[in-house]
Amino acid sequence: MSEAVQSPTSTARPIVGRPMIALEGVSKTYPKQTRPAVAELNLEVPEGAIVMLIGPSGCGKTTTLKMMNRLIEPTTGRILLDGEDVTDVNADQLRRRIGYVIQQVGLFPHLTVADNVAVVPRMLGWNKNRINRRVDELLHLVGLEPADFRDRYPRQLSGGQQQRVGVARGLAADPSVMLMDEPFGAIDPITRERLQDEFLDVQRQIAKTICFVTHDLSEAVKLGDRIAVLATGGRLAQYDTPSEILAHPADDFVAEFVGGGAAVRRLSLLEISRLELEEVVISSDGTPAGSHPVLAVDGAGRPVAWHHVPGSAQPPPLVTVPLSGTVYDAVDVMLDARASAVVVVDDGGQPRGALRWDALVADLRIKEPSR
């Protein structure tokens, strides 16, 4: 739970980086087709940001991604990588500088995990010690113990483990840009959640510029600093932060794509630490104290039960949510326990305030951003 809530949003982590990848009027028309797969696309990916490309199938999101490392050559337009036109460099050299992770993983089945990760460093001519150190470091980073996994073969790994190796392989030569084509698409939902959380953790350490193709809106909202919604025919319908896209879809297409549940999804972007919380009164004997909820605490100051919650005759069961959580988590625990209020606690378990169902539905008071 606590990983899910640390998801960076554009508000939590402002992005002011210079554009690392820039697409300028890029179009792609496949041979023997009249309609372009991607039409006149302009897109800037800021340095250190995760940009999610999302859209219905056939909207050209994978084509767009593959044009960035020239697996597909654009028909017209320019693609700049860190200011340099990608068509000016040898395509193979270019790809060794860009991490690439695909849905089907595509590990080399005849090579060990370590050799798979070491593919790009070997081509770049690194020496053996440096490669070995790098492989161990990366396997650690993606949560695979090197001693256990170095010498295994891809067939001996689960789908989730294979994709971890895939990510490690993409990161091997420390590229500044990673391109990821639905990397978690073929993985079961529970493992996918875990991988997404770990992916965000890893990204916090490595701060790569990442372009990520997905067709899953929840994934886009959870992982993205920005979301580019592509419409059929490769038209960029909207390019904005997740909360903006959920709150203010640019047109009918985006509105329909975002669909129902946008308000609920937005809750997961709203961190409790940004809310004005309702004050709670701490009392040992349970005397009602005006309009504030009254809470009983133990010797260490941790909440044990409600004495009184205004508006309910019987005090509801006590549930807590960490201050680092999102409103989505608060709603989740309240629904789960059928409680009309939740205590927000800090890392030490001390109550910091309360959030009540009525207030949640009526209006949430958001603090002025303190960044």
Next chain:
Amino acid sequence: MGSFLQYLSENSTQLIFYAQQHFLLVLYSVAIATTISMTLALLLHTNQLTPPSWRRSIRVGSQETSLLLASAALTIPSLALFGLLQPLLGLGVTPSIVALTLYAIYPVLRNTVAGLSSVDPAVLEAARGVGMGPVRRMVRVQLPLAWPVVLSGIRVAVLIVISIAVVAALINGPGFGKPLQDGLARLGAVNSFNEVIVGTLGCLVVAAGYEIIFFIAQRLTTPRGLRV
């Protein structure tokens, strides 16, 4: 039975010589056929290894044509082929190797093509995505993954050629064809039946030798990741 064993011991030097001849005849022809087939299959498999002017249709067309020709060669009756090559190449070892090579091309070519096509496209896309060039992709990824299939093609070629090789005796070629045909020609005479049996069993012995070699080769050359 006793007379057969006596025949064996009396002619052991000659028989070992036949075995060596037969073994090498098969080895040379299959080796040449493998070189030809693999070169052809590798070049025609991807357009990255052929000149850019060769469009896909030409490439695939020539691949299909060579498969067709190779399979046609396999259907030529062996008696006829050895006879047909005689005016061109004369008698002895050279025409024998040429004829057997023609027979061995098809299984190797067919399996190499099939093996290369069986490699998971996702693996090849990943290879391209990490910046492997066409040659590296073929040598480091595609061929190692196709290798078990290629190897079984070579094995089939060897088995086919071992039995066809006896016909080489028609044009004075080497190997167990000699005792077999001598025996058949004078059937009923002294030792003639023993010669026929020796020719037949000799082929089996050579085949058994090759099977052992292939078993070892398969263990040694199949990448471990494909065996686990």
